[in-house]
Amino acid sequence: MPEMTIREAISKGLREALTDDRVFIMGEDVGSYGGAYAVTKGFLEEFGPQRIMDTPIAESVMVGAGVGAAMGGMKPIVEIMTINFMLLALDQLVNHAAKMRYMSNGQIEVPVVIRTVTGGQLGATHSQNFEGWFASVPGLKVAVPSTPYDALGLIRSSIKERDPVVIAEHAMLYGAKGEVPDEHYEVPFGQAKIRREGKDITLVAHLRMVNVALKVADQLAEKGKEAEVIDLRSLRPLDVDTVIKSVKKTNRVVVIDENWQTGGFAGELVSSIQETAFDHLDGPVGRVCGLDVPAPYSRKLEASVVPTPERVMETIGQLYGL
Amino acid sequence: MKVSPKLDKSQVQELYRQMQLIRQFEEECSRLYMQGKIRGFLHLYIGEEAVAVGAIPTLKPQDYIVSHYRDHGHALVRGLDPRAVMAELMGKATGTSGGRGGSMHLFDVSKGFWGGYAIVGGQMPIAVGLALSAKLKKEDRVTVCFFGDGAVNEGEFHESLNLAALWKLPIVFFLENNLYGMGSHVDKTHAVGRDLYLAADPYRIPAAQVDGMDLLAVREAAAEAVERVRSGGGPVFLEAMTYRFRGHSMADPSAYREGSEVDLWAKKDPILTFKEKMQEDGLLSEDEIAEIDDEIKEVIEDAVRFGDESPEPDLDSVYEHVYA
Structure with a gap:
């Protein structure tokens, strides 16, 4: 069975997701920079600027535009560089994304995936672990993969979701290696x-x-x-x-x-x-x-x-x- | 869509009917609130009717509308069923959201009405996203995002304008400036001053101000803005100067406004001024007005009856539409 890092597993999952025309990736420095944690390295050349979109450093509109585009029939994957910066987008995530289906009585679905990076060793404002906060909000799904196998399997499941998903990737685990089978598999939500x-x-x-x-x-x-x-x-x-x-x-x-x-x-x-x-x-x-x-x-x-x-x-x- | 400056009689009647529908619907809501049949927050659109009625009919059916918490007017003009809106306000199962949304959260996606949003400025990034989806899918859709003067000070406003301008998204930012963010006058809260359309300038978004009490002026400005956006020129910003005749919500006695100011704006009542002008121009008669008013009275009585007779949502349904 081939071995890869969590970073490689996530990149693999994203590449697979991009075979769907409705999927695009946006976020800060996801394009020419290749992502702060190098997850989307090479994506801009591979998929072009219509699919891999660098945004201004403006987390509310990054997440909100992802929510709106999802409502309009796209399947956006938004990368928020760290979970600390998610706090700037809490209104969009908690007040809006998580509520749309319920408030509209099922008229609206928000199939947006928000990837972000939790934990770390970068001081007080860059090493926090808020994934548990998001887990307290009805209407959000929260994935926390600790192995390459789960990272790929959970991304595959996330892309199929019709509701907003937050994937919290750990800053210190990107280099962790593990076996990932060639055969297709998924890791469902809610299965420890x-x-x-x-x-x-x-x-x-x-x-x-x-x-x-x-x-x-x-x-x-x-x-x-x-x-x-x-x-x-x-x-x-x-x-x-x-x-x-x-x-x-x-x-x-x-x-x-x-x-x-x-x-x-x-x-x-x-x-x-x-x-x-x-x-x-x-x-x-x-x-x-x-x-x-x-x-x-x-x-x-x-x-x-x-x-x-x-x-x-x-x-x-x-x-x-x- | 180019609006002919000359309206025909049926257009005039329809525009009058829509403004009067909103006015009477809101008056009825006020009564129902006092009776306890409508609960929570209730923000009335009375006084601002010319903005929604001027703007929304310039849109195509496939266009997206995003509104704020003072959303009844936009919803009704867009053709949401008054029965379903009233039932929603009463929290009934037959409401636009089955009683899950309420006054501030009306939705009818089938009519391109993508919701009332109750966090000031919160709807703006979402509207930008809807516009983005239209652009990526190469659809002929304009998004119109309504917001109030209070939103102009929110970070989400600036993030949204910047991204929409940067990516040339098909969106009209439609500011309804009623001079007060809840109880605070714009003079006290905006460094840019009362002419808030100037806030679009740093983003190089074409912007204009229009008399929001003048239905025809709004209609013309909106049509021009929508056409410009539809032709692929990127976002346009429009500011309608308007005034709410009531408090911010039913909980607000509006003690912070001078009587003289309220009186001055009352003279600009968009329904009265439109009615007078159209009568002068021979496009609307007393008989026609009476007929429309009667018809609206029936529509509203019917909506209230429908709401009254509708069941409350089933308790077992509380978890419906929650998948995580």
Whole structure:
């Protein structure tokens, strides 16, 4: 099976999407620059300026024009360089894109795909993780691929959607490699993936935190304990069932989220777990999140903010004595 | 479309009918609001009728209209069924959005009416996107985006004008300047001053100002703007100077406006002035006016009856149209 990076998998998915005449890509520096993360490198030459459109740095109209063009029968893919800049387009995404179908009683569909980049190591205003925020909005779908296989599979599903999709790609994962089959496949929304099976504890994560969870599983294995690692793959719709099924088997669970703890997505998961599987738990549902501080610039400080295998191990030890 | 300066009798009657339909519909809405049959925000278009009635009939059926939260007038002129609009305002299942939208969110895509949008300026990027789709698909469609003076200060306004100008999109930016963003006069809120069409200048978008109380002036300016856009010349900006005779919404007693100012604008009432002029020109008679007024009375009574008798949406339907 061929191996590729997440960057290559996303590029492959976008190239496939562009075989549909209704699809076009727009965003800041997606054309001659090739995209800030080089995902659309070479696309302008390949598809031309009618399909690959550089926009001004104006996030509201980037997203809004994508929404409007989708309403008019196109299938726009909008690239917002980082999820931090999405805040400038929240009106278009939350007040409009997510509401159109409902407010119009089904008269209007908004098949727009918004690709953006979450996480990172670039200081307070460029390293945030807002994908969980978007997941709280009815009417939006949120994809969080952590492997090349899922990135391609989720892009394929996104292009087929009739509702707005946000794909949060992680800045630190573009170079991550993995196997991607030649045969066509898709990854549906709302289907978590068990990355590693185990019977002693469930670890739930998405994007970069999946790798943290896998490292924790390795460390637990050295102690003779088997962790089950669940990669959510999409935050909305959310596959709670897979998580609950696992918790009923392991009776222990820790949720890992790169975002801040307060009001974060991890809290939503913790709540769902205890509501549904309370009687199956051997202890409190654990949660390891980014510290509640703006991302610091110093490498040393920054390393203390993002959840690490050590912090997760510590929490597991405290809650479950493993 | 070139508008002949000389209207025939049937055109005059139709234009009068449309303005009067809006006026009486809005008056009825006001009453229904006081009775509690219409809830939430209700922004009346009374006083501004000449803008919608001047502009919208210059469009082709395939053209896109995007409006703001004061959207009843645009919807009615575009031919949305008064029954469905009234039912929507009453939150009924038979409304334009089955009671999911409300006064600020009327939609009828089958008539090219792509919605009322309730975040000031929020409709503008979407309208730009609709225009973009028309251009990419090489369709003969003009998008007309209505917005108020308040929107001119929003970032979305500037982002939208810039992109539309840059990409030469087929869109008319139609500013309805009624001088007040809710309770604040434009003099207090706009550095550019009262002539807000000047805000289009940095983007090199051709712009003009027109008397929004004068139906024929609006009609002529709109027809010219739409024709220019349709011929592929890129966006055009039109500002209609107008005035709302009521408060911003039903919750607003409008205490911030001087009585003398209100009186002055009342003399420019677009319906009265049009009626008088057409009577002078022998294009509209007292009998014809009475006949139209009676007909409208019936249309509105029928719409209210329809709304009253319509069922509320089924509780089980609350999740309909939500897929994520």
